[in-house]
Amino acid sequence: MTEHGSGDLRLSSVTKSFERFTAVDDISLTIPQGSFFALLGPSGCGKTTTLRMVAGLEQPTVGTIHIGDADITSLKPYQRNVNTVFQSYALFPHLNIIDNVAFGLRQRKDGDWKRKAQEALDLVELGHTAKKKPTQLSGGMQQRVALARALVNRPDVLLLDEPLGALDLKLRRQMQLELKRIQSEVGLTFIHVTHDQEEAMTMADTIAVMNGGRIEQLADPSTLYEKPASTFVANFLGQSNLLPAEVSAEVASVESGVVTVRTRDHDDIAVAAEHLPPGIRSVWVGVRPEKLRIGEAGRNRLRGVVTDASFTGVATQYLVRLPWGKELVVVQQNDGSGRLPVGENVTVSWDPGQEFILDQAQDADAGVEIDDD
Amino acid sequence: MSWLRRHTVQVIGLLVMAYILLPNLVVLAFSFNKPNGRLNITWQEFSFDAWLNPCDTPGICSSVGLSLKIGIIASLTATVLGTLVAFALGRHRFRGRAGTNVLIFMPMATPEVVMGSSLLTLFIALGVGTGQTTILIAHIMFCLSFVVVTVKARIASLDPRLEEAAADLYASPAQAFRRVTLPLVAPGIAAGALLAFSLSFDDYIITNFNASPSSVTFPMYIWGAAQRGVPVQVNVIGSVLFLAAVAFVGIGQLLAAGRQRARA
Helix, strand or coil: CCCCCCCCEEEEEEEEECCCCEEEEEEEEEECCCCEEEEECCCCCCHHHHHHHHHCCCCCCEEEEEECCEECCCCCHHHCCEEEECCCCCCCCCCCHHHHHHHHHHHCCCCCHHHHHHHHHHHCCCHHHCCCCHHHCCHHHHHHHHHHHHHCCCCCEEEEECCCCCCCHHHHHHHHHHHHHHHHHHCCEEEEEECCHHHHHHHCCEEEEEECCEEEEEECHHHHHHCCCCHHHHHHCCCCEEEEEECCCCCCCCECCEEEEEECCCCEEEEEHHHCCCCCCEEEEEECHHHCEECCCCCEEEEEEEEEEEECCCEEEEEEECCCCCEEEEEEECCCCCCCCCCCEEEEEECCCCCEEEECCCCCCCCCCCCCC | CHHHHHCHHHHHHHHHHHHHHHHHHHHHHHCCECCCCCCCCCCCCECCHHHHCCCCCCCHHHHHHHHHHHHHHHHHHHHHHHHHHHHHHHHCCCCCHHHHHHHHHHHHHCCHHHHHHHHHHHHHHHCCCCCHHHHHHHHHHHHHHHHHHHHHHHHHCCCHHHHHHHHHCCCCHHHHHHHHHHHHHHHHHHHHHHHHHHHHHCCCHHHHHHCCCCCCCHHHHHHHHHHHCCCHHHHHHHHHHHHHHHHHHHHHHHHHHHHHHHHC
């Protein structure tokens, strides 16, 4: 086994500049063969440009792209063994479904195109539509045809450009599972571009969170969620409570792997020493809303007043205002413990180790207001 | 009364149809007439004479031949050139693109008298004798604009992602053009060609300026004959053209309906 697997996709210091702005700013990535990889970020973060460079539809300004040992940087799209499922599907309207699916095979003079195309259609459960025209199919069906048309060529890398964006929520969930099933069945490398964090977390083995043309963090979904590397990631993936705190010399006691930090209210909070980045004294202590408990069950306790309670079905989301004005989001499972009225004085608690810690120099609101759709 | 109210749209539609088609029907009816003198204006008696001998008037069939010849060459040339221009304008950004767009539009906006006379001035200044060649040049020029506009509209409605998808599926630019772009733009090209042909075939004003006594097109022939009395053969040829156009459209509709049924 060499350093890189035979079919790994490698982007090395890739930059793409357009006339007025830099869409992709010096990113390096290795995507292992056979993995389901997601590029996640708000619109304009450079994820689609990255995808188009892998497809060959854009040329990097700087940097190289390899598949295995082959340098594909300057190859034209039709010379690359990479296929794309376009956001708008881009099915050929003048060809029927089977001819759409067989387009790539026939282009490569595959004598067995008829059988392979039919098999690919069967894989997406649309074998019966072979003779129809794209306009006769629903959006979800067209999406699956576009997938079959790309899959059938057995590309080294399959690119999905927000392929589920145009589908309604229910169909989208269904297609997410479908895509995941197909990917594990065919074992190809999938690169999925999306702005939907839930979609990325559901489907991908590894996610690169992009912002402003750069990769903010590259990790598996649970690491991204539990240990975000920046405030942008913390806010873009789910909700986060970020509390400013100081690691002052007198309170920094290392005791059984726990360090104490002091909040603005002079409350002492114990955090896991391993979470504390070395050499930083002003920090954000981040706690996810579902890690917080109403009551004194946890070791870290903060007092506050309930200012809002909204019932969401499986859970209730509370806003709890701390004495210095900061509002914490607390999500409690509806396990029958009863709901708290607005105005109630409560204690919010959690245990050390459930937090993540970021440098306070970062903007606490990064990635907050960017909502999907 | 309530019947009329329910069928207002149909009744108005039929009236408009009658208004549009009546002149054609009169021409058709009078092609079966056997006039007494030169004027084919009053109905005399039913006859197949003109239909059986459509060329039995001096110069008529050669003028139709010339019009067909010019129409075909002009529309083909204008279609090829116009399609290329349309792709350049529709797909590429270059210096002078906006100016070209305006220039292409000019022949459509210019009155025919102005265009015809200025072309003649040009040919005289260049010392080119008028005749078939000058008619052809004039026709290609004004047909070009219509082809460009028609084809460009079709190209504009085309999703540029389709070409990217073709490239993504291993088609070189030439193959993508042949297998995806051209088939999708073809209806626009065909429409442009037909429009060009019909414009060329029945143009009188510009043609008249740039023709010579030996190059008489069908519209010029009719105009000339009208001074003395239009022969019945003109009605015959007019009717044939009208019926051919109707048949053309009818067949097209039937084919489209057939495709629709095959899909369902």
